[in-house]
Amino acid sequence: MALAAIKPIVRRHAEIGIVLIAVLLVVVFALSSEGRWANAYNIGTILQVTATLGLMTLGVALVIASGEIDISVGSTFGIGALVYLWLALRVDPALAALAALTAGGLIGAVNGWLVTRTGTPSLIVTLGTLMIFRGIAIALTSGFAFSIPYKDRTGISYRLLGGGEILGLNTSVIWLVLMLVVLGAMLRLMPWGNRLLAVGGSSDSALSRGVRVDRVKFSAFVFCGTLAALGGVLEAGKLGSADGSMGRLMELQAIAACVLGGCLLAGGRISLIGALTGAFVLSSIQSYLVVMSVRPQWFMVLLGLIVVAAALGDRSLRQWALRR
């Protein structure tokens, strides 16, 4: 029958579960919020939040593909935002963004270097850098915010970097789509992607075929740091200001988005589309709780509950698909 026919599709595409959950949530949220959730302005906001979280999520997905994990991305996001804001006041925003991306790439390089050179588990290494760079972000701002005066929030490069809209969509969404296409092509169509997934699937086997496992993992960390910083730049461009807590706890959302999206934490199997759908689901839930004026103290609890429910739903769907 028809249901049995879709089983193989569900089996092959780990992201089907999260896509169904996203559709379900959109319908429920739209019907139950009397237009407060499903309006152009709110959807635009959700997409902007999805874009900055999504860029971070794409990077984390690459590291997960290689069989490692990067939980320092929340701090990298914050550093990217601060470097961008500090420099955007002094030089062209495009240059400021380049510097911020370089900073993010360097943080990724530190993570990658420590993981591949010392063999320390990436969870520990990036937990360390998560704290280090959060500390640096707080120290740099010393309790204040870096911000760009309203009158300076103009110019083509400022607006292209999250500080403006095109066709009613924040420009960060364009960056997200661009990166999704580029990374998707690198992952599926280029030797780099083949090796990245091989390393995550079995690093010993990849090594035995002459893959330079350390270099591949290192590159994943550098991409991850750079993408997190890009997210930070775009968020900073949108808000025009940032303090030392910028991006806090976002690393957890990014990892949750990856797992919900069908990325295997053990490595070797990821879905970029799935991970982004995961990021969209998380941003949608957040926005729903805000527009429904859920008291902030319940916010985290509800978010967590919905994430667990979504994960369980996805899991039972996959198990159903595996049954004959």
Add this chain to the structure above:
Amino acid sequence: MTQKPPLISVRNLNLYFGAFHALRDVSVDFHAGEMVGLVGDNGAGKTTLIRVLCGIHAPSSGEVYFDGRKVDTFHPKNAIDQGIETIQQSVGLCDNLSIARNFYLGREPVRRILGIPLLDFARMREMSTRVIRQFGLRDNVSADDDVERLSGGERQSIKIGRAVEFKNRVVIMDEPTNHLSVREREHVNELARQLRDQGLLVIYITHDIFQVHRLADRIVIMENGQKIEDTTTDRMSAEDLEAVIRHGGRVVEKAEA
């Protein structure tokens, strides 16, 4: 038997895994156009020795010469570039990738579009499909199937087929007939013979001393990380070699003393 300088020469090789002394002062030569059987008990160090030759392990001390040049950096990439293909005992295939992707892992063929290297899927499929058919895999196995779904023998066939396709100067086979049916064993042994006849060096690890005695030109026996015997097959019978393995290194030492 050969006057030519050896293709691979191992000199006083020692390898430690932490405190464990896995290879003890191993010296052995391998020549082009020769098939060498490497035998010995479980845990004797056969796999460890060939993992040095194919670049996975770097020795703690001692030297390896390839084609007269001392090997300085040990990495599988270097070994493969030098022409050493290895059928590993326990690794070599990534379950999460398709047969075609596994086949070319680390040496993917590309077409460049605007300078960007894109995988040449047509070529990847073509060669791996040919090998699938040569090794008589089930008809419904396709080059795009994930390796995860293959049986032990099918995996082994893919690994052997890959090494034979990419054959260059050396083919190392670590228990290649594991998991294989009688028919496929014959096929693999025939392939090994052909490679030797084509002038390649073939190093063949196995526990079947009688079989390898028929096949190989020379037999090297290892025990406890040491080489305890190195002889041509016309100088020692399979029964004598089996006795050496059965009694381990100690009996031989006694006999020598």
